[in-house]
Each structure stands twice: as C-alpha cells, then as structure tokens.
Amino acid sequence: MKIVFCIDDNPRYLMLARVAVRSLRRLYGDSVPVLCVYGGQDESVMQGVRDEGIALSCYAPVLNRDVVPAQFHRAIGAFLKLELALVPELAEDDFVLYCDSDIYFHSRFDDLLEIRPPYMSMAREDTAPFFHNVEQMEYQYRGKRYVVPMPFPIWTYSSGVVLFNLARLRRLDYIRNFLAYCEQNLHHIGNLDQSLLNYFFGKRITKLPPSCNCPPYRKEARREGRIIHFHGPKPWDIRPALWKDLRINHYAWFRERWYDLLSPEEAALVRSWE
Numbered sequence: 001m002k003i004v005f006c007i008d009d010n011p012r013y014l015m016l017a018r019v020a021v022r023s024l025r026r027l028y029g030d031s032v033p034v035l036c037v038y039g040g041q042d043e044s045v046m047q048g049v050r051d052e053g054i055a056l057s058c059y060a061p062v063l064n065r066d067v068v069p070a071q072f073h074r075a076i077g078a079f080l081k082l083e084l085a086l087v088p089e090l091a092e093d094d095f096v097l098y099c100d101s102d103i104y105f106h107s108r109f110d111d112l113l114e115i116r117p118p119y120m121s122m123a124r125e126d127t128a129p130f131f132h133n134v135e136q137m138e139y140q141y142r143g144k145r146y147v148v149p150m151p152f153p154i155w156t157y158s159s160g161v162v163l164f165n166l167a168r169l170r171r172l173d174y175i176r177n178f179l180a181y182c183e184q185n186l187h188h189i190g191n192l193d194q195s196l197l198n199y200f201f202g203k204r205i206t207k208l209p210p211s212c213n214c215p216p217y218r219k220e221a222r223r224e225g226r227i228i229h230f231h232g233p234k235p236w237d238i239r240p241a242l243w244k245d246l247r248i249n250h251y252a253w254f255r256e257r258w259y260d261l262l263s264p265e266e267a268a269l270v271r272s273w274e
C-alpha cells in the first residue's frame with residue numbers, strides 16, 4: 001500500500017515531509033512506496049521532493065484558492081487529501097495510507113496496512129464530543145438536492161492519518177458528490193478538511209487504534225505509539241508561550257529523534273524557526 005503525503009508551498013511542510021519519509025524508510029527500507037501530492041507550481045518545492053527520492057504528483061485540486069475561503073489559504077494543502085481518489089498517480093490504487101507531513105514513524109505498523117475499510121479509517125482525537133450549531137447541511141449535485149444530517153454527538157476523528165478506500169470513493173463518482181458537498185459547505189467548518197470528513201462521512205468512518213496517530217505529548221507515546229503525529233507544536237515550536245500544555249511527556253524526546261534525521265545545514269535552518 002502506498003503511503004501518501006500532501007504539501008503546499010509552505011517550506012516548513014516540505015521539510016516535515018522529507019523527515020517523515022526518512023523515518024519511514026528507516027523502518028521499511030528505501031523501496032517503501034511513497035507518493036507526495038503537491039498542489040502548487042513552485043519549482044523549488046518539486047525539486048525538494050525529487051531530491052529526497054520521493055515520487056511526485058503535481059495535482060490541480062478542485063478545492064483550490066478560488067473555491068476555498070481566504071482564511072483557510074494558509075493551510076490550503078490540508079484539503080488535498082480529500083481528493084486523493086482523483087489523483088492520476090493513484091488511479092490503480094484501491095487503498096492508500098495518507099499521513100500528514102508532521103509525522104514521525106516510530107515503529108512498524110504492518111497490521112494497519114492490512115485494514116480494508118468501507119470508506120476510511122481514522123483514529124479518534126482526544127477531544128470531547130460536540131454538537132455543531134447546524135443540524136444538517138445541504139448541497140446540490142448534478143441537479144439534485146442532498147441533505148447531510150450531522151452525526152451527533154460528533155466524536156472527532158483526526159485527519160492526520162487516514163486509510164482511504166479510494167476504490168469506494170471512485171465508484172459512481174462518489175468523490176465528485178463529496179467534493180460538491182465540500183465546496184458548498186466550507187463556511188460551516190471549524191477545522192479545515194477534518195471537519196468535512198467528520199461531518200460528511202460521520203459514523204461511516206471506522207476506527208484506527210490510537211497508536212497509529214499518537215501525539216508525542218501522550219504518556220504512552222514512546223512505548224506504544226507507532227505513528228507519532230506532531231499535532232499542535234511542531235518539532236521547532238519551543239517558545240514558552242506557544243503550546244506549552246502540549247510540550248509534555250515525550251514531546252522533547254521525539255523532537256530530538258526528529259532533529260537527528262536532519263543534515264547539519266537543515267538543522268541550522270530549522271533552528272532559525274525556533
């Protein structure tokens with residue numbers, strides 16, 4: 001199964017993706033199939049992906065800057081994962097494992113690669129369930145009106161690691177139907193792509209074990225975590241005021257392991273972000 005990353009023009013995300021792939025190759029060898037989907041046109045970003053020996057897909061998203069409200073443009077790359085079923089380089093892949101770039105692969109996750117979900121599998125976020133102030137969302141697709149009742153109470157799944165059933169999403173062009181919903185309901189979302197997946201697919205999302213999307217600040221991260229997700233503070237976010245509550249437990253330990261994978265030049269650059 002291919003492991004897929006998505007990036008935009010933010011150079012920090014390119015660095016994160018490169019280091020994520022290094023940690024992955026340390027566990028699975030250099031021939032592990034990896035694809036990086038890039039939604040921009042910056043030649044230096046493409047070169048950075050190629051320098052790392054990562055297969056690159058330059059993809060023009062449906063949810064582009066003309067469609068997505070400006071307040072989300074700083075994280076426009078987060079929406080790319082919603083369209084993996086349309087990426088030509090994945091046309092032959094029925095299932096893929098999408099991972100955020102802010103991931104550090106800590107130990108092998110062979111059993112995860114055997115999962116075949118009806119739509120998608122994601123791990124739960126450690127947040128309280130909530131009720132959206134909108135009870136149902138509506139959209140039009142190919143001349144028909146659809147209603148999506150909110151899956152109350154909403155127990156949020158994290159979109160940092162998603163095992164997608166792309167074959168299912170392509171069947172009957174379901175992906176186009178979903179993207180129509182996305183386009184017409186972007187004004188209702190609080191948390192980027194993650195809201196769209198949780199609201200639309202709701203209870204059809206199946207659960208991944210917490211070890212497959214484990215923030216470094218959880219107590220069990222070092223012993224049980226397999227896919228470590230720098231959710232919240234990135235490895236260079238060590239300024240006291242920022243994310244203080246989340247730089248606990250194994251954050252510092254994983255931050256060191258992450259820095260160990262950088263060249264001296266890269267480490268100097270990343271330290272300038274601290």
Ligand SMILES: [Mn+2]
Nearest residue numbers: 100102160231
């Ligand atoms: Mn993330």
